[in-house]
Amino acid sequence: xxxxxxxxxxxxRSAFLEALRATLxxxxxxxxxxxxxxxxxxxxxxxxxxxxxxxAFPTSTADVSEIVRLAAEHAVPLVPRGxxxxxxxxxxxxxxxxTVVLTRMDRILEIDRANMAAVVQxxxxxxxxxxxxxEAGLFYPPDPASFEWCTIGGNIAENSGGLRCVKxxxxxxxxxxxxxxxxxxxxxxxxxxxAKDVAGYDLTAIFxxxxxxxxxVTEATLRLxxxxxPKLTLLAFFPSVVAAGAAVAAITExxxxxxxxxxxxxxxxxxxxxxxxLGLDRDAAAxxxxxxxxxxxxxxxxxxxxxxxxxxxxxxxxxxxxxxxEADWLRQARRAAPGAxxxxxxxxxxxxxxxxxxVPQMLSEIERISAEHGLPVGVFGHAGDGNLHPTFVVDxxxxxxxxxxxxxxxxxxxxxxxxxxxxxxxxxTGTAKKGYLELxxxxxxxxxxxxxxxxxxxxxxxNPGKVL
Amino acid sequence: xxxxxxxxxxxxRSAFLEALRATLxxxxxxxxxxxxxxxxxxxxxxxxxxxxxxxAFPTSTADVSEIVRLAAEHAVPLVPRGxxxxxxxxxxxxxxxxTVVLTRMDRILEIDRANMAAVVQxxxxxxxxxxxxxEAGLFYPPDPASFEWCTIGGNIAENSGGLRCVKxxxxxxxxxxxxxxxxxxxxxxxxxxxAKDVAGYDLTAIFxxxxxxxxxVTEATLRLxxxxxPKLTLLAFFPSVVAAGAAVAAITExxxxxxxxxxxxxxxxxxxxxxxxLGLDRDAAAxxxxxxxxxxxxxxxxxxxxxxxxxxxxxxxxxxxxxxxEADWLRQARRAAPGAxxxxxxxxxxxxxxxxxxVPQMLSEIERISAEHGLPVGVFGHAGDGNLHPTFVVDxxxxxxxxxxxxxxxxxxxxxxxxxxxxxxxxxTGTAKKGYLELxxxxxxxxxxxxxxxxxxxxxxxNPGKVL
Numbered sequence: 001x002x003x004x005x006x007x008x009x010x011x012x013r014s015a016f017l018e019a020l021r022a023t024l025x026x027x028x029x030x031x032x033x034x035x036x037x038x039x040x041x042x043x044x045x046x047x048x049x050x051x052x053x054x055x056a057f058p059t060s061t062a063d064v065s066e067i068v069r070l071a072a073e074h075a076v077p078l079v080p081r082g083x084x085x086x087x088x089x090x091x092x093x094x095x096x097x098x099t100v101v102l103t104r105m106d107r108i109l110e111i112d113r114a115n116m117a118a119v120v121q122x123x124x125x126x127x128x129x130x131x132x133x134x135e136a137g138l139f140y141p142p143d144p145a146s147f148e149w150c151t152i153g154g155n156i157a158e159n160s161g162g163l164r165c166v167k168x169x170x171x172x173x174x175x176x177x178x179x180x181x182x183x184x185x186x187x188x189x190x191x192x193x194x195a196k197d198v199a200g201y202d203l204t205a206i207f208x209x210x211x212x213x214x215x216x217v218t219e220a221t222l223r224l225x226x227x228x229x230p231k232l233t234l235l236a237f238f239p240s241v242v243a244a245g246a247a248v249a250a251i252t253e254x255x256x257x258x259x260x261x262x263x264x265x266x267x268x269x270x271x272x273x274x275x276x277x278l279g280l281d282r283d284a285a286a287x288x289x290x291x292x293x294x295x296x297x298x299x300x301x302x303x304x305x306x307x308x309x310x311x312x313x314x315x316x317x318x319x320x321x322x323x324x325x326e327a328d329w330l331r332q333a334r335r336a337a338p339g340a341x342x343x344x345x346x347x348x349x350x351x352x353x354x355x356x357x358x359v360p361q362m363l364s365e366i367e368r369i370s371a372e373h374g375l376p377v378g379v380f381g382h383a384g385d386g387n388l389h390p391t392f393v394v395d396x397x398x399x400x401x402x403x404x405x406x407x408x409x410x411x412x413x414x415x416x417x418x419x420x421x422x423x424x425x426x427x428x429t430g431t432a433k434k435g436y437l438e439l440x441x442x443x444x445x446x447x448x449x450x451x452x453x454x455x456x457x458x459x460x461x462x463n464p465g466k467v468l
Numbered sequence: 469x470x471x472x473x474x475x476x477x478x479x480x481r482s483a484f485l486e487a488l489r490a491t492l493x494x495x496x497x498x499x500x501x502x503x504x505x506x507x508x509x510x511x512x513x514x515x516x517x518x519x520x521x522x523x524a525f526p527t528s529t530a531d532v533s534e535i536v537r538l539a540a541e542h543a544v545p546l547v548p549r550g551x552x553x554x555x556x557x558x559x560x561x562x563x564x565x566x567t568v569v570l571t572r573m574d575r576i577l578e579i580d581r582a583n584m585a586a587v588v589q590x591x592x593x594x595x596x597x598x599x600x601x602x603e604a605g606l607f608y609p610p611d612p613a614s615f616e617w618c619t620i621g622g623n624i625a626e627n628s629g630g631l632r633c634v635k636x637x638x639x640x641x642x643x644x645x646x647x648x649x650x651x652x653x654x655x656x657x658x659x660x661x662x663a664k665d666v667a668g669y670d671l672t673a674i675f676x677x678x679x680x681x682x683x684x685v686t687e688a689t690l691r692l693x694x695x696x697x698p699k700l701t702l703l704a705f706f707p708s709v710v711a712a713g714a715a716v717a718a719i720t721e722x723x724x725x726x727x728x729x730x731x732x733x734x735x736x737x738x739x740x741x742x743x744x745x746l747g748l749d750r751d752a753a754a755x756x757x758x759x760x761x762x763x764x765x766x767x768x769x770x771x772x773x774x775x776x777x778x779x780x781x782x783x784x785x786x787x788x789x790x791x792x793x794e795a796d797w798l799r800q801a802r803r804a805a806p807g808a809x810x811x812x813x814x815x816x817x818x819x820x821x822x823x824x825x826x827v828p829q830m831l832s833e834i835e836r837i838s839a840e841h842g843l844p845v846g847v848f849g850h851a852g853d854g855n856l857h858p859t860f861v862v863d864x865x866x867x868x869x870x871x872x873x874x875x876x877x878x879x880x881x882x883x884x885x886x887x888x889x890x891x892x893x894x895x896x897t898g899t900a901k902k903g904y905l906e907l908x909x910x911x912x913x914x915x916x917x918x919x920x921x922x923x924x925x926x927x928x929x930x931n932p933g934k935v936l
Contacts, residue, residue, distance in 0.1 A: 114717055114825035137723065159666045170664055172673075173641065188913040193823035195853040196638055197890040198627045198677050199897055200905050200935060201917045205640075205673030209666050226723030249582055255605065255694030298766055355661035357582035385663040425664040437668050445656040448924065449669045455923035456916065467668060 008076055008096050013053050016074035016098075020056070023066055028057040028104075039101060040093040042086040043146075044432055045348045046402050050095030052079070059104045061179060061187060061218040067100060068216065068461075069185030077461045080212035082122065082154030085146035087349060088430030090158060090211040090466050097464070102153050105218065111136045117176060117193045118222045122153025129222070138224040141168035144426070145338065156217050159209030161426030163334070166384035167259045167293075168225070170426065172208045179219035180207055183457040193221055206452065211428055212463040214456045229295025231259065233327035234303050235319040236310035237284035241265060241367075244286035245360030247306075247313035248383045251290070252356065256305050260291035261384025262334050265363070268378040268391075269333075271340035278333050281317060288383065289334050291327075337380040341391050346398075347378075348405050349391040352416040353425030356386035365415040366390045373408040387425035413439060429467045437468070476544055476564050481521050484542035484566075488524070491534055496525040496572075507569060508561040510554040511614075512900055513816045514870050518563030520547070527572045529647060529655060529686040535568060536684065536929075537653030545929045548680035550590065550622030553614035555817060556898030558626060558679040558934055565932070570621050573686065579604045583661045585644060586690045590621025597690070606692040609636035612894070613806065624685050627677030629894030631802070634852035635727040635761075636693070638894065640676045647687035648675055651925040661689055674920065679896055680931040682924045697763025699727065701795035702771050703787040704778035705752035709733060709835075712754035713828030715774075715781035716851045719758070720824065724773050728759035729852025730802050733831070736846040736859075737801075739808035746801050749785060756851065757802050759795075805848040809859050814866075815846075816873050817859040820884040821893030824854035833883040834858045841876040855893035881907060897935045905936070 020029065030036050031054040040049040053076065058064045071078050077097040084091055093099055106123035113136050120129060126140075126147040133140045143162035144150055150160070156178070161170045168174075177191025180203075190203040207215055238244040244263055251261065264272070264287045273280040280287065288310065292302040307318045321327035341347040354362045363379060366388070370377040381388035390412060394401035413423045413436045423429075423436045438446050450468055453460075488497065498504050499522040508517040521544065526532045539546050545565040552559055561567055574591035581604050588597060594608075594615040601608045611630035612618055618628070624646070629638045636642075645659025648671075658671040675683055706712040712731060719729065732740070732755045741748040748755065756778065760770040775786045789795035809815040822830045831847060834856070838845040849856035858880060862869035881891045881904045891897075891904045906914050918936055921928075 112823075112825075113721065115823040116720065117823070159670070161664050161666075165664060169641075170666075172670065173637075182912070182916065186912045188910060188916060190909075190913060192888050192890070194821045194855075194888075194890045194893065195824060196629050196633060196821050196850070196855045196893040198629075198638075198894060199890050199892050199901070199908050200914065201682075201920060202627070202640065202673050202677050203913060203916060205670050206920075209670050214669075226725065252584065253581065257694065296766075298764075353662045353664050355580075355583040355585070356663060357580075382664070387662075387664045420660050420662075422660070422662045422665040422667050424667050425662065426666060428666055429668055433667070440667050441658075442656060444650070444654045445658060445671060446668065448650065448656060448671060451923040452669060452674070452920060455919040 012074050013076060013096065016070060016076045017054060019070050019074065020067065023070060024063060027063060030055040039081060039084065039099050042084045042089060042091045044087050044089045045346060047089040047092050047431060049092035052093040052099045053096050055099045055101055057101050057104045061181065064100065064181045064216055064218050065185045065187050068181050068183065071098060071461055072184050072459060075459060075461065077464045079463050080216045082151035083149050085150040086154060086158060086428065086430065087351065088424065088428040088432040090428050090430035092431060094464055100216065103151060108132050111138070112193065113138065115193045116224045118224055120152050120220055120222065122151060122217050122220065124152045126150050126152060126155060133224050134227060137227050139227045140174065140222060140224055142171045142174055145335070152220060153217055156208055156220055157211045158428035161382065161387065163260050163262060163382065165382060166261050167257050172205060174223045175204055175208050175220060176223050177221040178204055178207055178217050180215035180217055182215050183459065183462050191221065211430060211466050213453060213467050214462065228293035229299060230324055231291045231293045231327060232299045232303050233321040233330050234290045234307060235330055236288045236290070236315040237281040237317050238286045238315050241286045241363045242360045243314040244288055245363065247288060247310045247315065248359060249357055250309035250313055251306050254305050254309060256302050258290050258302060258306060258384065259293045260289060262289040263381060263383035264334065264337055265379040267376065268337050268341065268380045271344060271378060272333050272336045275340045275343060276332060276336055278329065280333060284316065289330065338391065341378045341393050344393045345395050346401065347391050347393050349389050350409060350412065351389055351424050351427035352412060352421060353385065353387040354416055354419045354421035356384065358419040358421065359383050359386055362388060362416060362419060362421065366412060369408050369411045369415065373404050375404055375408050385425065431466055434467055480542050481544060481564065484538060484544045485522060487538050487542065488535065491538060492531055495531060498523040507549065507552065507567050510552045510557060510559045512555050512557045513814060515557040515560050515899060517560035520561040520567045521564050523567045523569055525569050525572045529649065532568065532649045532684055532686050533653045533655050536649050536651065539566060539929055540652050540927060543927060543929065545932045547931050548684045550619035551617050553618040554622060554626060554896065554898065555819065556892065556896040556900045558896050558898035560899060562932055568684065571619060576600050579606070580661065581606065584692045585661045586692055588620055588688055588690065590619060590685050590688065592620045594618050594620060594623060601692050602695060605695050607695045608642065608690060608692055610639045610642055620688060621685055624676050624688055625679045626896035629850065629855065631728050631730060631850065633850060634729050635725050640673060642691045643672055643676050643688060644691050645689040646672055646675055646685050648683035648685055650683050651927065651930050659689065679898060679934050681921060681935050682930065696761035697767060698792055699759045699761045699795060700767045700771050701789040701798050702758045702775060703798055704756045704758070704783040705749040705785045706754045706783050709754045709831045710828045711782040712756055713831065715756060715778045715783065716827060717825060718777035718781055719774050722773050722777060724770050726758050726770060726774060726852065727761045728757060730757040731849060731851035732802065732805055733847040735844065736805050736809065736848045739812060739846060740801050740804045743808045743811060744800060744804055746797065748801060752784065757798065806859065809846045809861050812861045813863050814869065815859050815861050817857050818877060818880065819857055819892050819895035820880060820889060821853065821855040822884055822887045822889035824852065826887040826889065827851050827854055830856060830884060830887060830889065834880060837876050837879045837883065841872050843872055843876050853893065854889070899934055902935055
């Protein structure tokens, strides 16, 4: 991780904090190490955050602008941060940097029914936006697993996915416009409420997924869609992961676009069922969860078609939820996957993607790599998107775990890239994967990213050491 | 328009052409003014293209890379070009520049059913891709009005829209990855066949809509979707544009997402009907065309709901196509709009957008501006997206036309921006609108665009004078 401690003298750091207090006397600012500690980490295992200069809690765009202006003046780096639910080390503290926590900017400014748009501050919790949209008969589809506590600002920073991407797409597909504080403290707007808008370059898209390294998002205009029908839910169990993969391919070929098309391997099914006693088939090699929110007869058709595809592919059993309560109960199985694996030890969840037809091949690769490195792995994820979460489970306190996991991760990324896949489908690059970015994108493409970073943040004060 | 003629000496230009011929002896290269003339203009009225140094027709990425490398070496600017169907002057010739026509790179390299993706060269005609996708049971939604002759490369350069955006989105939403030749001739890939991929910055999005000013696209991986059901089509006629606007709002509020939701004003309805005798209501103040491709009972529900919304909003008549033939016939009405207006003189089609709830207000503004400038205007467009095409119709040879149209355009852009809208919904910035970019985006946001341009094309050889 890039350290700025050496570059920024103790005097400069003090001068910056003094200027900050003088200019923004109302700003909450923590500088005591005991108080800043809980803002150092995100949810990524094996990261080594630095020691921050302090943690600030702006409450307005003007606050953020002033913080950035002063930071630029004093050459102090900044780390923007939401709830800290990230899984790639994008929001972890940097030595000598001020962490800027945006959770106090948590107002939903507008739900605009006529234009099917929401205007929100970055600290709004994803689930709170979902509820506000639902009250207006609308729907905000992106739902990362952490949706009950992650923030929209964090979702935008990481271009987060979730369980509904097969049908609806990812965060980027729902960001119409942003207000962004640039590296010199100036404030720009990109996009707006227009469904179509091609004036100039698509700046919105360049900030989405840039993890706060190009600017700090202080407001977002988001696209909403009409509220869908209640979901119908189906579980199918398979004697092999290849059979499950064949079912996913057959569903796709049949032109069925379920809202959710999730996979869990045997290890994960057993871990979930041992914890929650849901009555899952513990002998199955793989399970698919398939949902439709198409409503009415269409939903029935979609799930019947999906059930047929599963049975033809060799499913040993197909279970359909009788009602919403039972559907919720089945959905727990998928939501419980990460937690269930964590009960067995340290669970280091990863995130790779492949073109969806390569899912069976990728599952075999993960199995091979797991065996070669002697590392138990549970795999679950968004099979419909080709986005998988191989999760290594190791004994807490195993001193060799990190080294062995890192070796296995490298092998998995290489396999994913060899299949035309990605080192990260939805968790982001952060500090955890920046070492592998060139492997996937190539040196020349990464050079273009660096050129854009240099153009927008020439002094390198925005979230240094992340992404690139 | 930026001229490079002064900057590039005649000797340097000759040396460049010589080097090009020596390095790529098989490259077709036109330098005779009589031959290059047809590649100077696009479909935008009142543009003043420069005199190109020549026109080259590369047939491979390697050709393009070599052309760019030599151009960089000799400091000769380049203008990438597809079919020339553009409506913002994005592909018009620049003095002393080599125009690089990509229409010979016209192969569909792959239709990948399992991953629902297509890999194409930039010169592929939009409609040809549509047909190839249909043969595989798939669908490529973006369909600009020029879909029978415009190229995918041009669609990507302009981030083109079309008539199906309400439901499916614009070109950007279907570009999964690109191969791009950069300003130094190096070749990068962005994205791929992954449904979700967040490794590093979203370079795909920054190239889409950048009009060849940041790189030249030589291959694209596009997202396809399952083929929809045949369309059902409905026309509704209104006694006022406000009533039509109210119907659009009511359809949106009802949660209906038609595939097409098009508007034509009285001027356009009359022009179309006088030409084609379709039996449209020539006394109506506005017409909506609404289509559903949801299939079966759902399509019937959608159109019934839309018909109800129209009648409640005051529609004087609602016509539903009895079958596909009649639907095609009704669809002609909308497709014929630009041509019908052209019969009355020079038709200068424009392209603005507003948040969809502001459509009635924007229509009033256009009416007011048309009256103030004494300029007849026909308005049609994608009401469901808030994207309108006010089209001024003037006598051929009227020497005051251009000046008066430009004054009216400026007033329309100001009104659109005042309503939170855009100076271009789907046609692009090009040379026609770059003077208005700051009005909409603000100086600081345009400065960010300039910084990105400078970072990716420091010598300014890629399509100079366009967008920025």
